[in-house]
Amino acid sequence: MWLESVLEPGDIEMDKRVGLNTYVNLTANSNTALLRPAGVHAVTSEPSAWSSGLVLADEPDMWAGPGSSVWTGKWPGQGEVCNPAGTPCGYSVQRTLSAAIADGTLKYANYGKGVSFWESDEQASVFVNEFQDVVSVDNYWFTDPNICGQGEGGGRLGGGRNLTDQECRLAANYGWTVDRVRSLIRPAGNKPVWAFVEVGHPAGEAEAPTITGPQLRGAVWSSLIHGARGIVYFNHSFGGPCQSFHILREPCGDEIRPWVTAVNRQITGLAPVLNAPFLDGALAHAAGVDAAVKVHGDALYVLAGSAQANRQAAEFTLGCLPASAVTATVLDEDRTVAISNGTFRDTFEDGNAVHLYRIDGAAAACAP
Template sequence: MNFPMNQREPMAMTKHNISLTARTSVLLAAFLALSASVASSTVPTVVPLPAGVTVRAVDGGQQYYGKFPNGLPASPNYFPVGIWFESVLAPTDVPLDRAAGINLYVELTADSNVQYIRDAGSYAIPSWTSPLASGFLLSDESDMWAGPGSASWTGNYPGAGTVCAPAESKCGYTVQGTLVNRAPANTMIYANYGKGVTFWESTAEAGQFVNNYQQVVSADNYWFTDPNICAPTEGGVMLATPRALTDSECRKASNYGWTVERTRAFVSPKGNLPVWAFVELGHPFTEASAPTITAPEIRAAVWSSIIHGARGITYFNHSFGGSCISQHVLRDACGAAIRPTVTAVNQQIAELAPVLNSPFVDGVATTSGVIDTAVKAYNGSFYIIAGSTQTGPQSVALNLKCGGGTSVTVLGENRSLAMVGGSFTDTFADSNAVHIYRVEGGNACGISGQ
C-alpha cells in the first residue's frame, strides 16, 4: 500500500627435485586442509546428519547487504526493522522511532532529512536519490495498479490520469524497468508488491516482477485488517478449490508466513535474494467495518513471517480509518495500545539478530501439534521459533532428531522446560501464541551455525 501520497597464490616449492607426484600430494594435502578449515568455520556438521535433516543458509546469504556501497550493515547483528513512509523533519524524530526498535526507513516524505537518520545510526531506502541513502525504492504495488505487462507507461500514477498506453494495456514491467534506470549505480534496489504477485498472476508473470528489477523484495497482504482479503479471488487462492475463507481461516498470523513463502517461491534461483515482510500497525483501510490489528496479532504476524524466511520486517505505520486516524502510529497517541508490544518484539529481534541471520536446520524438528516452526543453529545451540496455527489452545510435543541438551529455555518468558530424549512439551493458547526456545547444552548434530 503506497500511502500516504506524496581468493592464494600457488604454494611455493623450496626444493626443485620433488617429483611431480610428490608435488601433487603436497598441493592436494594443502587444498584439503584449507577446505576443511573453511568448512569448519562456516557450518560444521556431524556427517551424516539424520535422514531428512538439511542445513540451509538464509536467503541471499548472511553477507548479502555488504555487496552494496553505502548499503545496509552486513553484520550478523543487524536485522532490518523498517517503517513505511515516515517523515523525518527534525533530529528528535528518529529517536522516537529508535525507541520502538525501528532501524530503517522504507520510503520517506520528500521533505525528510536523511542526515538526521544517519546521524542517529539508522538507515533509509527512499524512492528518491540521496548520497546518504542505503538503497532505492521502486514503485509500490505496480503489479496491481499497472499490471504484468510491457506496454508503454505514461509516467502517471493511479489517480493522475491514464497509466498505460494504450489505456487498457498493462505496463508494470515498464514502470519498474524505467525506475531502475533512475536508481544510482550499484545501489541496492527494493520493491514491494501486492495481490497481483501473491494472488492474481501466473508464476511467470509474478516471477518477472520478483526476479527482474530489485535485490530485496516483499509483498503486503494485510490478513488481519483487509476487508476484502478473505474472498475466493484473494485469500481463497491459497486453497486447492478457491472459496471465501472463514474468519478463523483468514484472520490468522500464520497467513503472513504464507505470504512470505508465496513470494519466496517465485525467486529464481531459489534463495537468491532476501524477501521481507509487511505487517500493519493500525487500521490501514478507510472502511469502518474493517478490523483494527491488535498487539498480539502484530507480534504473531512478525514471528510467522520470520519463521517462514523473512529477512526483514517493514511496518505499515498509518491508520486511514477506525477510531484514531494517524500517519505516525508508533509516535502518537493512536499507537499507545500496541507500542509496548511492538517495541518488545523489535527489541527481541535485535537481541536475536545473530540467530536470525544464522542457518536454518530443516527437518530436524517434528511436532505433535498444529504449529509452524523454524530451527536455527547458532553458536553450537539450536533455537526454535514456534507459532501456533490453531485457533484454540493446544499442548504440543516438540522432538529434535539430534537434540542434545537436558533443558530448554523459553526466551523472554522467564521459564524453562525439561528435555528428555530430545523431546519437550509446551502449551500454546491460541493462533497468536509464539514461543522461542533455546536448547541448552548444544545440539547433537554438531552444527555450529557461526
Template structure:
C-alpha cells in the same frame, strides 16, 4: 643439576601447560561454534554477508551479524524528536521518506534509508533505492505502454491492455542512480501474492530487485479472506491468521528461487488501520504473531506499515502517536526481541519437523540451538509436543526465552501450550 638443565625443564613444563591450555581452547571453541546438527539446511540468500556486495549497506553496518533490518514505511523526519522516537521503538531503517525529511538527522542518528529518489542532503544513510510500490497491482503483469500514472491517478496503461507493470518497473529503475553501491528494492502486493500465476509474478520478483517485500494485510483488510478463498482456495476458517503472513513470505521465496538465485525477502506488517473500509486496527497479539510467523518463514527483514486511514486515530505516524501507545508498546518489545535474536536470525536455518501442527524454525549458534514455534493455520490452540532432532535429544531441559521459565525434556521432546492462533514461543536448547 645445572642451571641450564633446570631452565630446560621449566621451559618444557611451560610448553606443556601452554599446549594443554591450547587444546582446551580448541575443544571449547569447537563446542561453542558447532554448526552442524546433521540436518539439511533451508535455501539461503547469504544472510548479512549478502549486503557485503553493496558498498553502501556494507558501510552502514548491514553486514554485521548483530544487525537485522527493522523498517517503517513512508515516514517523515523533520526534527530530532521524530528520529529519537523511532529509534526508541526499535526501528533502524526508513523505507521511503517524505521530501522534506532531514537526511542529516537520519544520518547522524545512525539510521538507514531506502528512498525512491535522492533526497536533499542525502549521503551514507541512503543504502538503497526503492523502485516502486505495488506495480504488480496498479499496472499488472505486462510490457504495455505505461502512462506514468499510478492507481487512482487516471489511465495507467495506454491502452488499458496489455498491462504495463514490467514497463513501469523498468522505467522507474532506469531513473535511479546506477552503480553507486546501493541496492534496489521494491514492494509488491496481492498481484504476486495471489492474482498472478508463477510466470507472470516471477518477472516482477526476479527482474529488477536486490531485496523485495509483499504487503497483504490479513488482519485488517475486510476483503482479503474472500479473495484468498477465490484465488488461493484458502478455507475461511484459516483466515485471517498470523500464519498467513508467513505464507506470503513463502510465496515470495518460492518465486524468487525460480531463477536459481536468491535475494532477501522482507515481511510487511500493518501497525494500525490501513484501509478506509476496514473494520478495525490490528491488535497487539496479532502484530506480534504476524511478525514472528514471518520470521519463522525466513523473512530477512521487517517493514511496518505506519499509517492509519480510519478509526479513532488517523495518522501517518502510528508509532509516534499517544493514541496508539498500546501498539507502540507491543512493537517496541517485539523489536527488542528481534535485536536480541539478530545474531541467531542471521544464521542459516535447519530443516526439521518438530510437530505436524506447528510452524517452526531451527537455528544454531555458539553451542546452543534455538527453536521458534507457533501454530500452523487451521490448527487449534492448545498443547503441542515438540520432538527434538537427534543431536539435541540429550538436553535435559529447554529455556523459554523472554518468558522466564524452563521446560523438561522427556524422551527426546518437550510439551508446551499455545493459547491462541498467534501465540509464539522461542526456545533455547543447550545439550
C-alpha cells in the same frame, strides 16, 4: 517503517525508542542529513547522499498489471498509465525506474495482491526477480476487509472459497505471504524477502478490524520463522476510531506501541541467532504449528508459532538429540521444558501464541 517523515532529530529519537532503525520510502520532505548522525538508515524514493538504497514503484502488480506495454510515466489518478490503454505495463514501470538507478545502489520494491493472489507464478515471478535486490509483499491478514474472500486469500488458501475468520485472521498467514514470495525467487534463496505488518487500521472502512498487540507479535514472528530478513511496519490508519499517518509517534498508537517496542527489542536481542543459518529438516512437529531451527554457537534455537486459531498442545521432535534428558529454555518466559528422547511438548493458547526455545549444547549433535 513505511512512508514516514523525518523533519527534526526528535522524530528519529521517538522511532528509535520503539526499536526502529530503517525508514522505507521516506517522505520527500524529510531531512535526510539527519539520518547518518542518528545511526539510522533510509531506502528513499529519490537519490540522496544519505540514502541506503532506492525504492521502485509500490504495488505496480495491482495498478499497472503484469506486462510490458509502454508506461506513459503517469501514476494512478493521473490518467492512463499504460499505452495502449487497458494493457498491462507493470514490468515496464519497474524496468524504467530500475534502469535509472546507478549500479551498486540497493533497489527495493513492494508488491501486493497481484503477486500474492491474482497472477500466475510465471507472471508474478517477473516482478519478484527482475527489478530489485530486496522484495516484499503486503497482505494485511488481520485488518483487510476483503482478503478473506474467494477472489483473494480464499482463492489461494481456501481452494477457491471464502475463508472463515479463524482461517483468515491468523498470524501464520503472514508467514504464508513470505513463503509465497520466497517460492518465486530464482535461484531459490538468492534475494532477501521482507515482510509487511500493519500497526493500526489501514483499511478505510470503519467496520474493518484494527490489529491488536498479540496479533502483531504473532505476525512478526510468523514472518521471521518463514524466512523474512526484515520487517516493515505500515504506520498509517486510514479508518477506524483514530486516523493517523504517524501511529507509532501519536496517541493513536498508545495501545500498540508497547507491543512493537517489545517485539523489536526481542528481535534485536536475538539478531545473532536470526542472522545465523537455518537447520532445515531437523525438526518434526504437527501441522498446527510453524517452526524453524537456528544454529548459533553451541546452541539450537527453535522458533515456534501457532498455525491454528484454537488452543493446542504441540509436540516437537529433534531426532538428532541424544536419548538422555535435556531441557530447553523458553526465552523471555522464565521457564524451561523437558526434552526426552529428542521430544518436548508445549501449549499454544491461541493463533497468536509464540514460543522461542534455546537448547544449550545441542549444536554439536545436530549441526556438527
